[in-house]
Amino acid sequence: DTGVSQDPRHKITKRGQNVTFRCDPISEHNRLYWYRQTLGQGPEFLTYFQNEAQLEKSRLLSDRFSAERPKGSFSTLEIQRTEQGDSAMYLCASSLITTGWLSGELFFGEGSRLTVL
């Protein structure tokens, strides 16, 4: 399978714990995006990378959130001291800059669902 993969698919944690999600984009894609989707809402942009550089972060990304893409391939999204309000689906997407970023053709993974108790 050469699509975008995310791990874990589901994570249940207690308030105050740290969690980390991993995203493996389509191999030749140089842009990687993180979105958050809560129940009944559309995806909301969190941040994106071009290769290893994090080019933009949304105001939704508080100081407890950190994302990395150390070698320009996979990416991790860490949430420290989780709160119940962090419960959501975290979506990763990738695109190829020469065709995707202008056309908006993002390729999404299946998401990582976080439940904070």
Place this chain on the structure above:
Amino acid sequence: AQSVTQLGSHVSVSEGALVLLRCNYSSSVPPYLFWYVQYPNQGLQLLLKYTSAATLVKGINGFEAEFKKSETSFHLTKPSAHMSDAAEYFCAVNPFPYNQGGKLIFGQGTELSVKP
């Protein structure tokens, strides 16, 4: 701030009936517009996109959408619904200026149910 509104969080149609999912955007300059579909337990998949070429855009699975600047709309249609069309549909914009790096703004989604 630019936004996109999807009218109706849930639409139910009978198999074989017309599907119409509504999307309106707010922007003084026409944005790039997209429809994505999300099947249960799957990621979002691009259905079709408008990037200032033809105003009537054809996508996958028999869907099409028409860009109407005067109405700031980009409604999604399909002449005949199939059971397999049941899913969540999202309208999204890549607002002007278009170099937003893929920071799409999504609507709240419309869940389509298809009755046999």
